[in-house]
Amino acid sequence: MKKNIILILMVVWGMTGSVQASEADNHLKALFLYNFANYVEWPESAFTRSHGQLHMCLFGEVEFYPMVDVYDGTLIGDRQLNVFMTSDIKKIEKGCHILFVSRDKRIELPNFFNQIKYTYVLSIGERSDFSVKGGVVSIVRTTDKVQFDINLTAANANRLTISSDLLSLARKIKRLK
Amino acid sequence: MFKRLANISIHNKLVWILLLTLSLTMLLATLLLNIYDYTHSKESLESELDVLTKVISDRSRAAISFKDKRAALGNLNSLQAKPAIKQACIFHTTGELFVAYNNKNYQSKECQQILIEGNDTFLYTNKSLYIKQYVYLNKRPIGVVQIETSLDSIYERLLQFSAVAFFILILSGLLAYILTLRLQHQITRPLLLLNETAANVTTQHDYSLRAEKSSNDEVGDLVDSFNSMLHTIHSNEIQLREAMIVLNEKKEVSEAKALSAEDKHAALKEFFAGVSHDLKQPINAMGLFMEAMKRAPSAFSQLELMDKLEQSLINLNQMFTDLLDKSRFEKELLKSNKKEVPLNSIFSVIGHEFGVLASDKNIRLLMHGHSKSVYSDPLMLERIIRNLVSNAIRYTSEGGVLVGARKRKDQVWIEVWDSGQGIPEEKISEIFSAHVQLNNPDHDPTKGFGLGLSIVKKMIDNLGHELEVKSLPGNGTLMRLKIDNNISAKKETLKTSVTMPQISTGNLNDPLNGLNALVIDDDADVLDATQIIVQGWGINVNGAGNYQQALDVAEQLDYKLDVILADYDLGQGQTGARLIEELRSKAQRKIPAVIISGESAEFLQSLADDGFSVLKKPVKAARLRAMINHSLAQTSTDQS
Secondary structure (H helix, E strand, O other): OHHHHHHHHHHHHHHHHHHHHHHHHHHHHHHHHHHHHHHEEOOHHHOOOOOOOEEEEEEOOOOOHHHHHOOOOOEEOOEEEEEEEEOOHHHHOOOOOEEEEOHHHHHHHHHHHHHOOOOOOEEEEOOOOOOOOOOOEEEEEOOOOEEEEEEHHHHHHOOOEEOHHHHHHOOEEEOOO | OHHHHHOOOHHHHHHHHHHHHHHHHHHHHHHHHHHHHHHHHHHHHHHHHHHHHHHHHHHHHHHHHOOOHHHHHHHHHHHHHOOOEEEEEEEEOOOOEEEEEEOOOOOOOOOOOOOOOOOOOEEEOOOEEEEEEEEEEOOEEEEEEEEEEEOHHHHHHHHHHHHHHHHHHHHHHHHHHHHHHHHOHHHHHHHHHHHHHHHHHHHHOOOOOOOOOOOOOHHHHHHHHHHHHHHHHHHHHHHHHHHHHHHHHHHHHHHHHHHHHHHHHHHHHHHHHHHHHHHHHHHHHHHHHHHHHHHOOOHHHHHHHHHHHHHHHHHHHHHHHHHOOHHHHHHHHHOOOOEEEEHHHHHHHHHHHHHHHHHHOOOEEEEEOOOOEEEEOHHHHHHHHHHHHHHHHHOOOOOEEEEEEEEEOOEEEEEEEEOOOOOOHHHHHHHHOHHHHHOOOOOOOOOOOOOOHHHHHHHHHHHOOEEEEEEEOOOEEEEEEEEEOHHHHHHOOOOOOOOOOOOOOOOOOOOOOOOEEEEEOOOHHHHHHHHHHHHOOOOEEEEEOOHHHHHHHHHHOOOOOOEEEEEOEEEOOEEHHHHHHHHHHHHOOOOOEEEEEOOOHHHHHHHHHOOOEEEEOOOOHHHHHHHHHHHHHHHHHHHO
């Protein structure tokens, strides 16, 4: 009995810790998303007008959406950040400058980029192979910390300019051969 | 300090001033340079640190954004390249430390955000400089970079700089000292020369000295001014001296005038004293003539005496006429009227005037040498001779007075010999003093000498004649008047022997009377004196000055000599003894002879042993006379 109690307590503690870790990760991910907006430059043609908004789309169910949403309306340079979340692909067809693909939508990935018909998008995924499979940035959880990989080829294809500071922080950078 | 500096030499002053100035200026320069360098170093450090902090900030922005501590720390670790940086920290805007870098070489505390007031980004503490830089993202601060650097390097540099500056200070000071020592002569030398000249002028009072100018600067101007001043002083001194000389001359002239006035007064007094003296002589003579007339045995004799009386009266009258005329007297005294004067007239008057006085005193008066003439003032000369004869007779109580004139080279000597008491040598110079006579109105011979001698001396001086006095106390006196006389030189030829005049008042009963004597002496004065003395005894004297003259004179007399009086040493190796031998040989008979000598007693004895009659100098008249008598007697004994 006692053993069971201890076991239960350990599981609860472990779960609590896991929850706490996940919370911090989510904060960090939200910060990452915001900061990517700061260290990536889009071509002027990516915007409909000169001081047009910078759209950040969270596709699928993103648990840290509220943490990202706090940045909604903030200025990135002279553009206002517009954050929204949707699971409807049609809603993002109009175009997103930053597109975060949640884990639940990763199954759709093989066809996903074909469905997105617009360019100039900084696509961010949560799997390490996201950047390998056409995405630009993969946010990965290593043993000790949250990091990211960058597919520079994909970035160039999307005509994005990535700050060297950002590149210096990346865990891996994939380049054209 | 400045007071002490004022009292040291210029040389040291220059050195001190230069060293002091140099040290102070160099110290100030070093200080300012140090301050400048320190400030500059700080600014450089600030600038460098500012750039560094900005770079770190920029590079750390993404790391802060992504909260990538590793990346941020990597950035900070790059500061290891800068050993002076002690600590670097990145804080969140909340103040929470993000990452920190600590230099192992320093013991640093935990990173703590410092508070900097105002807009400054720097903060200095004792040993550190802090810089703080905010990291912005989209104009929003996301963190703070703070770097602390050590100031040790600046202090070390300051220390090094000071040490080098001090070294340079010492070195340049030393160099300046050596250069000053060598170059200061340029300034001090002219000043020292000037000083030396001034000292010489002061000690020697020589204002003709001048300082040497060796430069054209202010010192050169000073030397010029000094020389100019000396020139002025010198000129003034010369003028002053000239003025003094003029004043002295004026003073002398004034004094001379005063003296002249005194002299005139004294001369007047002497004049009247002399007059009383001179007038006594003819009056005395007249008295004596009167006495003689009373006793005159016959009318003829009285008539003769009357003539003499009348002559005395004429003389007296003449004296009054001449002497009482004051203006004449002054002229006579100051201005002589020289002309050729035949001595016979003067001798005749004086012989006449004083002959009676002499015979009254029972002494003899002999006059010879009438035929000569002299160049003089006749009236003055007569007064001079009268005075000399008058005094000679006055002070002679036995023997006689001889007045003679002789030619000697370009001079005529008028000599007055007497056989009186003589004058002590130390008193000879006194007899010409006026006061001696004036204070001795009684004519006491022990108190003074003949009146009027001071006037005589003045007249002699005025005529340019010379008076020589020789006297042997107890034996008599010689007054010799020397008259320069070229005229007489032309008229008379020098005679080597003097034939005695035939006028003789000698005693006919004297055994020596009428003898012929030859006197030989190489000293003219002794020869003269001996002749006069011997003449006084009625002997006919023939004189000779040397050996050959003696032979000549003897030959002229055909060796008719009754007695020979010879000096032993006749000069030129000749002796009186040999002369006597030769004369005796030529006369072929033993002529009585006396040798007079100043040799030693032993020598005289040897001469006596040879058969000569010998007399030791100085010879006294009585001894001579006795010796002549003895010689004559001895010869007659020998012959008989």
